[in-house]
Amino acid sequence: MRLLFYEAISYTWGSMERTEEILVDGCRMMVTKAAYEILASYSSLLVPKLLWIDAICIDQSNDAEKSRQVPMMDKIYRHALFTTIFLG
Numbered sequence: 001m002r003l004l005f006y007e008a009i010s011y012t013w014g015s016m017e018r019t020e021e022i023l024v025d026g027c028r029m030m031v032t033k034a035a036y037e038i039l040a041s042y043s044s045l046l047v048p049k050l051l052w053i054d055a056i057c058i059d060q061s062n063d064a065e066k067s068r069q070v071p072m073m074d075k076i077y078r079h080a081l082f083t084t085i086f087l088g
Contacts, residue, residue: 006050008080011038012087013055024056031055038086052076 013032020036022029031039035055042049058069077083 004050005081006052008077008083009038009051009053010077010083010085011035011053022056029056034086052080 011034014034016032018033019030020033022031022036022039032055035053038053039051042051054069054073059065
């Protein structure tokens with residue numbers, strides 16, 4: 001089994017009316033302004049990081065996936081190498 005070392009991000013979503021576009025594996029995706037600002041703060045780092053952020057890692061348009069993944073979020077945060085909390 002291969003271990004993944006990742007950083008989990010906890011934050012407040014903010015308004016869904018304020019969104020920004022990002023690219024994830026070459027695909028366009030809309031995220032809240034709050035998520036965008038967090039990702040932008042990491043983009044200036046010289047060392048690439050593996051991040052887990054719910055708005056991207058859980059398909060928000062898929063109710064079945066959300067119903068499976070949201071109850072697992074406590075484990076996702078607990079197994080992260082560390083969790084960073086953004087208060088907004």
